[in-house]
Amino acid sequence: MKIKCEGIELSDAVSKVIKALPLKRMNPVLDCVKLTAKGDELTLLATDLELWIEKKIKAEVLIEGEIIVPGKIFAEYCKKIEEEKIELDGTNKNKLKLKYLDSDVSFACLDFEDYPELKSVSQEKSIKIDKLAFKDLINKIIFNVATDESRPPLKGCCLNIKENILEGVASDGYRLALAQIPMENSVEKEQIVVPSKSLLEMSRLIDDTEETITLTFEKHYLMLELSGTKIVTRLINDEFLAYEKIIPEEFTTEVVVDKKQFENAIERVSLISRNEKKSYVKMEIKEDVILLKAESNTGEVNEKVQISLKGKDMMIAFNSKYITDAMRAISDQYITLNFTTPSAPGIIKGQEKNWLYLILPLRVMYNK
The missing domain is CATH 3.10.150.10 (DNA Polymerase III, subunit A, domain 2)
Structure with missing residues (x-):
């Protein structure tokens, strides 16, 4: 692959997707960000196999292709040159070269064929909600989640779909938070439990513009689509507490x-x-x-x-x-x-x- 893009757009995109990188070193491949050049876009993807974040930006694609690059150092370096026009040259699959002004830097890369693909989520079940209302719902409940491992469902937030109402609930066993927002479509009742880390990253990626967004979900995964960004998270499949009774x-x-x-x-x-x-x-x-x-x-x-x-x-x-x-x-x-x-x-x-x-x-x- 070989592309040219604006440094500010590249830095912003990589800073968003690296939020999905593992906190602890698990596998050298998962410490990387995948770059895919195709058409007139550069797609960046990162995952820890629980959370996937994908971001697309406009680019002048000279040669289409894919490469994976160590995520954190790549993000830090992009931040230092975000005011420049950047050329990314990955024609050597083992190396990614960034050229800017009269300078360049190279990063050692791994085999992109070992990198996990973005999880696809069935479109059968989806809800439409106001973006800012969803961000407010997350912020009203997220700090109540449990931090210990003894009760896995309480490490997540329950999203309870009640026809045309989305109800979010979080509890650590000593306190409980509940918030409701209206949905723009009516669907059958459903309850899912979303890891708190995933919801927190969703909240951080939602900007302050007014927009209707779509949450798509199935048995094991939830996907949020924003402008140029996809966030997919694995769900917690244990049953949440029967909070309505307490x-x-x-x-x-x-x-x-x-x-x-x-x-x-x-x-x-x-x-x-x-x-x-x-x-x-x-x-x-x-x-x-x-x-x-x-x-x-x-x-x-x-x-x-x-x-x-x-x-x-x-x-x-x-x-x-x-x-x-x-x-x-x-x-x-x-x-x-x-x-x-x-x-x-x-x-x-x-x-x-x-x-x-x-x-x-x-x-x-x-x-x-």
Whole structure:
């Protein structure tokens, strides 16, 4: 192969696809990016056999062909010359030469015939959704996924298709996030579990332009198509938790509070207990005030926030990190805190009722 292209486009494309490279060295071939020159395009592909990212850019193709090049060093070098016009010469299959200005660099290459192809996904099942809404859904739930290996399904996010609604859910066993967005087409009910790494890369690759995108899926794979980019991920085939059964529907205490005031107060209070094994915040809800408290060897803090209370007074405690994580993902001006008992999950909801956070409380001692 031999092509000419703009350095900025090449650098941008390779920086996107290398997100699919393995974190740990598995196989020298999988540490590479595959370059394919055909027609008037250069196609870049990377994979760790769980996630595939393919990106196409415009190029002046002088000689069609394929080659694979070590991904990370190639990406770093392209970044350094992105302002230049670049010629890529891979006519020697064992070497890729980049020419720019009056300079050149060569990379040792491996046999491209050993490189895995982009997984094809059947087009039978697909949904159409707003691109920015899907990115927001991912960002609202992704931080709730489990990080340990003991429960594989919780290392992913559940995408639950309900006729014309896409519901995303993530949980680490101590907290749960749920968000819903409308779909532009109606399909039969379906539930898939997507690895969190794959969803995170999808979110990062979605730009801020408004556009309808298509998610295509089958039993083992999901594909997202963006402008010039394809992302294919292997699905987690274990069953997700039956989350609908653990979300309370009735509450004895309902608190409406200014989100920003509540968030700022929680962040200040959590500073006192952040060095403890579990950074916690106690909440004492009474009349028109929620009193936030924390104690540690560092000191103690009491902070009051004005609220609107409906129902019974309540004393309850939570891991403060779980609360602040949720607050950072919320853009609503006012939020609702819902409780039943000090030992039952607390629920945070917004004004539009299209998302919620469930958090299990902590057992702590209260000073009467």
